[in-house]
Each structure stands twice: as structure tokens, then as C-alpha cells.
Amino acid sequence: MRAVRSGLAALALAAFAAAPPPAQAEGDPARGETLFRPCAACHMIGEDAVHRVGPHLNGLIGRAIGLAAGYEFSETLAAAGAEGALWSEATLDRFLAGPREYFPGTRMVFRGIRSDDDRAHLIAYIAQTGGVAEAQTAGQGTAPDPEVASIVALEGDVAYGAYLSSECTACHSASGGEDIPAIRGLAPSVFVTGIVAYRNGTREHQVMNTVTRRLGDEEIAALAAYFASAE
Numbered sequence: 385m386r387a388v389r390s391g392l393a394a395l396a397l398a399a400f401a402a403a404p405p406p407a408q409a410e411g412d413p414a415r416g417e418t419l420f421r422p423c424a425a426c427h428m429i430g431e432d433a434v435h436r437v438g439p440h441l442n443g444l445i446g447r448a449i450g451l452a453a454g455y456e457f458s459e460t461l462a463a464a465g466a467e468g469a470l471w472s473e474a475t476l477d478r479f480l481a482g483p484r485e486y487f488p489g490t491r492m493v494f495r496g497i498r499s500d501d502d503r504a505h506l507i508a509y510i511a512q513t514g515g516v517a518e519a520q521t522a523g524q525g526t527a528p529d530p531e532v533a534s535i536v537a538l539e540g541d542v543a544y545g546a547y548l549s550s551e552c553t554a555c556h557s558a559s560g561g562e563d564i565p566a567i568r569g570l571a572p573s574v575f576v577t578g579i580v581a582y583r584n585g586t587r588e589h590q591v592m593n594t595v596t597r598r599l600g601d602e603e604i605a606a607l608a609a610y611f612a613s614a615e
């Protein structure tokens with residue numbers, strides 16, 4: 385499960401890095417509007433959109449997966465976002481082809497759209513109507529959240545991080561475990577996104593919520609610097 389999730393996140397990041405700016409394929413937004421009708425049973429998009437059964441889809445392209453503020457995502461989507469995965473045209477295309485194949489455990493009940501063309505039309509409609517997240521237009525991949533960005537910008541003290549890490553390595557051993565992810569070598573932006581999601585409760589896990597609520601920004605930056613450098 386872990387490997388799958390990290391793999392997806394890596395894929396999403398790779399797709400994002402490789403994708404040229406917005407230039408979406410030949411999707412026709414007008415046809416996409418018709419195709420969006422079944423989605424509208426659960427999702428809003430455009431001006432004044434709010435969360436309903438599903439999250440609103442404004443700014444979707446370039447937005448972190450499963451992290452829209454004020455919406456309770458399944459653990460699966462929240463975890464992908466906490467690892468830094470973003471919605472790009474490529475990840476969205478794969479998700480819409482088969483939501484449950486792409487994210488086993490998603491709460492979205494939708495069988496998927498077989499036709500490549502229909503998915504392209506739909507994605508063109510979503511991009512046009514809901515716009516593209518600022519993070520992407522700014523060429524900024526993994527830190528959509530200002531709180532995360534400000535911590536990532538801090539100069540983490542590796543030695544202080546090493547000192548603090550003894551509290552973490554009791555659980556996070558070098559190789560990770562059955563239910564405990566490996567955190568060594570994580571990019572600081574991914575690490576900090578995860579920690580902040582636990583600290584503010586967007587991502588729920590009792591131990592991690594408790595551990596992170598005690599950490600200040602400087603301490604998180606120090607830990608991020610240490611774990612990024614740790615082999």
C-alpha cells in the first residue's frame with residue numbers, strides 16, 4: 385500500500401514536472417460542459433462554488449490532491465496530497481478513467497470515463513471554468529500552502545534536527561515498517577507538507593497529530609533538513 389501511494393505521488397510529480405504549462409490537448413470545453421453533468425450531482429465548479437458531496441473543483445489543475453481546505457477527504461486522497469502529489473492534466477486523466485483503480489479507497493463513487501476524447505473534453509472544461517491553481521502558473525510544484533512555503537523557506541538546522549529526530553526514529557526506522565512510512569530522504573517540501581497536514585489536522589493520525597502539535601516552525605524546518613540529508 386505504501387509503495388503504491390508513494391509511487392503514485394512520484395508519478396504525479398514527474399508528470400507535473402514534465403508537463404508544459406497549461407497547453408491542454410485538443411479537448412473541447414463546450415463538449416466537456418455536457419460531460420460534466422453527472423459530476424455536477426456531487427461537485428460545483430466556477431464562481432461561488434462550494435463543497436458539496438464532493439469538493440469544489442476550482443483551481444483543480446495544479447492543486448494538491450486531497451487537500452482542499454474545509455473538505456474531509458478519504459485517507460487515500462489526503463495521503464497522496466500530503467506526499468506532494470498534485471492534480472495535473474495527466475493525473476486527472478488517469479483518475480477519471482477509473483477513480484478506484486487509480487486511488488483504491490477513494491470515496492468518490494463513479495465508474496470512470498472510458499473514452500480518451502471525452503476525458504480530454506472534460507478536463508478542458510474543468511481547466512477553463514475553474515481555472516488553474518496559482519501554484520502551477522507560478523511554476524511552483526509542491527508548496528501550495530503558504531504555511532508550508534514559509535517553513536520550507538526557513539534554513540533548517542541539521543544538527544538540531546538530528547537531536548530532535550530521536551523522538552521520531554523510535555517509530556520511523558531506516559526502512560519504514562508495515563504501517564509506518566520511511567521518512568528518510570524525503571524532499572523538505574514533501575516532508576513539511578505532511579507535517580503541517582498533521583499539525584493542523586487536515587490529515588488524521590492520532591500519534592502524528594499529537595507529535596506535530598508540539599513542534600514549532602523552526603523545529604519542523606530542522607527536522608526536514610535532517611531527514612532530507614539522512615541516508
Ligand code: HEC
Nearest residue numbers: 422423426437438439449450452457458461490491492494
Ligand atoms: C456521487 C458523487 C460524485 C460524482 C458523481 C463525482 N464525484 Fe468526484 N468526488 C466525489 C467525492 C465524495 C470525492 C472525494 C473523494 C475522496 O475523498 O476520496 C470526489 C473527489 C473528486 C476529485 C478530487 C478533488 C481533490 O481536491 O483532490 C476530483 C478531481 C473529482 N472528484 C472529479 C470528478 C469529476 C470530473 C466527476 C465527473 C466525471 C466526478 N468527480 C463525479 C464525489 C463524486
Ligand code: HEC
Nearest residue numbers: 467551552555563564565567575578579589591592595607
Ligand atoms: C509512535 C510512532 C510515531 C512517532 C513517534 C512518529 N511518527 Fe511519524 N508517522 C507514524 C505513522 C504510523 C505514520 C503514518 C500515519 C498515516 O497513515 O497517516 C507517520 C507518518 C509520518 C509522516 C508522513 C509520511 C508520508 O510518507 O506520508 C511524516 C513526514 C512523519 N510521520 C514524520 C515524523 C516525525 C518528524 C516525527 C518526530 C517528530 C514522527 N513522525 C514521529 C508514526 C510515528
